[in-house]
Amino acid sequence: MVASVSTVAYLGLEARSVEVQCTLVAGLPAFVVVGLPDKAVAESRERVRGAIAALGLSLPPKRITVNLSPADLPKEGSHFDLPIALALLAAMGVVDAEALADHVCVGELGLDGRITASPGVLLAALHASTEGKGLICPAAQGSEAAWAGSVGVLAAADLIGLLNHLKGQQLLSPPVPGEVEEPAIGPDLRQVKGQETAKRALEIAAAGGHNLLMVGPPGAGKSLMASCLPGILPPLDAAEALEASMVQSVAGTLSGGRLTRARPFRAPHHSASMAALTGGGLRVKPGEVSLAHLGVLFLDELPEFQRAVLDSLRQPLETGTVSVARANAHVTFPARVQLVAAMNPCRCGHLGDPALACARAPRCAADYQAKVSGPLLDRIDLHVEVAAVSAADLVLPPPAEGSAEVAARVAEARSVQSERYRGEAIRTNAEAEGKLLEAHATPDEPGRQLLAQAAAAMRLSARGYTRVLRVARTIADLAGAETIGRVHVAEALSYRRQAPRS
16 A cells, blocks of 8 residues: 655745655565655654654554655655655554545654644645645644635644544644734934935935945945835835745744735845855755845945855846756746945045045055956946045934935835836836836936937946936936936936946
8 A cells, every 4th residue: 555645845936746655565674765855854764753653653564665756856854754754654554544635744743743843834835725735734834824825724733633633533723824023113214414315325226126336434324324225115015025935934034924014134244155145055045135035135345245256146136036056956046136235445445535545545446346346236226425424414413304204205106116017027117128118218308318428428338228217217206207307317327337436
């Protein structure tokens, strides 16, 4: 007799069907797991053995073979423990295999029979829903699985409780979706003294989802303004919150099934490796650029990152996805992020200040800024110089306008874009291209002439030309203008990258 239980294997944000087959045959006692398992799956034999022993049962003195089908699909993770145990118990006749036929099972087992949390339960629940099946998962992740909608969820704390439910001796109550967390209150723009140009650039970046680079001396407020950005961005809608939570579920960072409407804000240290930033590792997991999906990726001290690590962001910034290639798998994660970066103008940070600049200025500035490649800088829509804050600025009272007022204008501009791109696969002006850009971001005749002259004088690339149009469209949206005018194009051109000072 062959007993079968359904489960899943994760490949990026895709859950693929896997059938766990178990058979008991006469022969020397052995317990073998086949079907391209990794180390964690191979070790599940001992966890399953201990969990079954905790039930007061012993494995039969036969050859136990567990096959994970399809056999050519790599199997990674500890979530195979529970389906392997249930398939084995069905083969032993302890549980009715028919009771498991309409469920997808995921979960890690403890040696005492507890069913503990494992990454990816939300993806498994969504997969089970599309297959018309229920889901068996750990009790700690029942509220996470309940977000999948109509899928029936059996969330069990231990193996004995699950078996009693399947036999009708105990009833597991259905879990309820986890709470939706309110966005945390971060720094307010009222804390920023002066820096009106930089705050204007921050507002444009938030309104259109544009990438932003701030260059200025230490202590000018670059990091503070970047940390204010989540406070002026509109919250995630229901579909976006679920999409962002799927990435967190695969990464194992979605705790308690709690979803949040706040946009992700990730700020990795400049010592981060390429795998940490773009994803990878022995078991391919999403990196910082995917964990910031639909949110903000903040890179402070930009030139201090390894150059190869920074250049690995080129494809994600252009396509909104990151592909991690391995010999046995090709995994794609979403990476639709808004890049915000900050850097000093040179290593000492005081270029242009005769009293504080080092003896190598301005040569040190050219060397320091050259650590960031031109193609990456060309993908950044807004470049703004942040001046040092003077003592006169610090003694001024807080500005009258804070994050709440700016957030209201940003929300209004985003609402215009949502209506404009309704039915399309994009959400903001920063993603517009091709016919959509031509239809909605063509300036009037004076604006077109100015853009043509500037493109020649500034030697804009085709990408740079497109990004100027996108920024101009956002500036016009903030102004409530239907057509892009010369003044909107002029402001957008002022934020393009300027040649380094020599």
